[in-house]
Amino acid sequence: MSDKVLVTEPIPQSVKDYLRQHVELETWDTAEQMPRELLLEKIQDVDALITAKDDINTELLETAKQLKVVSNVSVGYDNYDVEALKQAEVVATHTPYVLDETVADLIFGLMLASARRIPELHQYVRQGKWNRSVDESLFGWNVHHKKLGIIGLGRIGEKVARRARFGFEMEVSYYNRTRNQEAEVKNDVNYESFDTLLESSDFILLMTPLTEQTYHMIDEAAFKKMKSTCFFINASRGAVVDERAMIEALQQERMLGAGLDVFEQEPVDPNNPLLHMSNVITLPHVGSATAETREEMKMFAAKNAIQALNGEQPEAVIKELQ
Ligand SMILES: NC(=O)C1=CN([C@@H]2O[C@H](COP(=O)(O)OP(=O)(O)OC[C@H]3O[C@@H](n4cnc5c(N)ncnc54)[C@H](OP(=O)(O)O)[C@@H]3O)[C@@H](O)[C@H]2O)C=CC1
Numbered sequence: 584m585s586d587k588v589l590v591t592e593p594i595p596q597s598v599k600d601y602l603r604q605h606v607e608l609e610t611w612d613t614a615e616q617m618p619r620e621l622l623l624e625k626i627q628d629v630d631a632l633i634t635a636k637d638d639i640n641t642e643l644l645e646t647a648k649q650l651k652v653v654s655n656v657s658v659g660y661d662n663y664d665v666e667a668l669k670q671a672e673v674v675a676t677h678t679p680y681v682l683d684e685t686v687a688d689l690i691f692g693l694m695l696a697s698a699r700r701i702p703e704l705h706q707y708v709r710q711g712k713w714n715r716s717v718d719e720s721l722f723g724w725n726v727h728h729k730k731l732g733i734i735g736l737g738r739i740g741e742k743v744a745r746r747a748r749f750g751f752e753m754e755v756s757y758y759n760r761t762r763n764q765e766a767e768v769k770n771d772v773n774y775e776s777f778d779t780l781l782e783s784s785d786f787i788l789l790m791t792p793l794t795e796q797t798y799h800m801i802d803e804a805a806f807k808k809m810k811s812t813c814f815f816i817n818a819s820r821g822a823v824v825d826e827r828a829m830i831e832a833l834q835q836e837r838m839l840g841a842g843l844d845v846f847e848q849e850p851v852d853p854n855n856p857l858l859h860m861s862n863v864i865t866l867p868h869v870g871s872a873t874a875e876t877r878e879e880m881k882m883f884a885a886k887n888a889i890q891a892l893n894g895e896q897p898e899a900v901i902k903e904l905q
C-alpha cells in the first residue's frame with residue numbers, strides 16, 4: 584500500500600503530478616486555512632503532511648499515529664513545536680535558499696517605497712491632485728549611500744546586504760548572536776552591537792526567525808534607541824516586534840516610517856492603526872510570493888516529504904533535528 588500525503592496548501596499541477604508518482608495524494612485547493620478540526624480528523628491516517636501555516640504541536644502529533652514527516656512550504660518554521668516533533672520522532676523539513684533572492688527583492692521594494700513615498704505619491708496622482716510640481720511636503724529621502732542595519736544577517740539578510748552595498752553603495756552593518764566573518768568579507772559589512780546598530784542606522788531591517796529568544800526583540804526600548812530619521816522594515820515575523828510599541832513610536836513621530844510584510848496577527852485586523860498611517864507600507868506577507876519561487880518552494884517541500892518517506896535524509900531537515 585502506498586503512503587498517504589496530505590497537502591493543506593494549494594499546489595500547482597506539476598507538484599501534484601510529482602507527488603502522485605510516489606504516493607496517494609489528498610489536497611486542499613483553497614487559500615483558506617483548513618479548519619483545525621478537519622485537519623485533526625484527516626491527519627490520523629496520513630504518512631506525510633505538507634503545510635505552511637498549521638500548528639504542528641502535541642495535539643496534532645498525538646492524533647497523527649502514522650505521521651513520519653511534516654514538510655513546511657516556507658523557510659520559517661515557528662509553527663513547529665520542535666520538542667514535540669523530537670519526542671514523536673517525526674522528521675520536520677522546510678524550504679531554505681530557494682526564496683532568498685525573491686524575498687530580498689521585496690525587502691528592497693519596501694525600503695524604496697517607504698523612503699520615496701511611492702504608494703502615497705501613486706494615490707496623489709490617481710486622485711487628480713497633481714496640478715503643479717510637487718513641493719517639499721511630498722519629497723522623499725535618499726536610499727543610496729545611507730546606512731542599513733540588518734538584525735539577522737542569514738541567508739536572506741546576506742542577499743539584501745549585497746543589493747545595498749554593491750547596488751546602492753550603502754554602508755551596511757549587522758547584528759547576529761554569532762559574528763559571521765565570512766559573510767562580513769563576502770558582503771563588505773560590519774558587525775555591530777544591537778544598540779549601536781539601532782542608534783546609528785538610517786534603515787533597520789529585521790530578518791531573524793521568530794523564536795522564544797526573538798519574541799518582541801524590538802520593543803519600546805529598541806524603538807527609543809532608533810534615530811528619528813530612521814525607516815524600520817520588518818519581513819521576518821510580526822511577533823519579533825512589539826507592535827503596540829511600534830505604533831506608539833510612529834504616532835509620536837520617533838521614526839520616519841515603516842515597511843511591513845508581517846504582523847503579529849495575520850491576516851491583519853482592518854482596524855489596526857498601522858493600516859491608517861500614510862508613512863507605513865503594509866503588505867500581506869508576500870516576501871516569497873512570485874509564481875516561480877512559490878512553485879519552486881512547493882516542489883522542494885514535496886521532494887523533502889518523499890525523501891523522508893523513502894527513508895532517505897531529506898535535503899532540508901530543520902537544523903534542530905539534524
Ligand atoms: N516575509 C516573508 O515572506 C518571509 C519571511 N521569512 C522569515 O525570515 C526568517 C529568516 O530567514 P533566513 O534568512 O532564511 O534565516 P537564517 O536562519 O538564514 O538567518 C537568520 C539570522 O537570524 C540570526 N538570529 C537568530 N536568532 C537571533 C537572535 N536571537 N538575535 C539576533 N540574531 C538572531 C541568525 O544568526 P545567529 O544564529 O548567529 O544569531 C541568522 O543569521 C525566517 O525564519 C522567516 O521567519 C523568510 C522568508 C520569507
Ligand SMILES: O=CC(=O)O
Nearest residue numbers: 656657658659871
Ligand atoms: O514567510 C515565509 C517563509 O518562507 O518563512
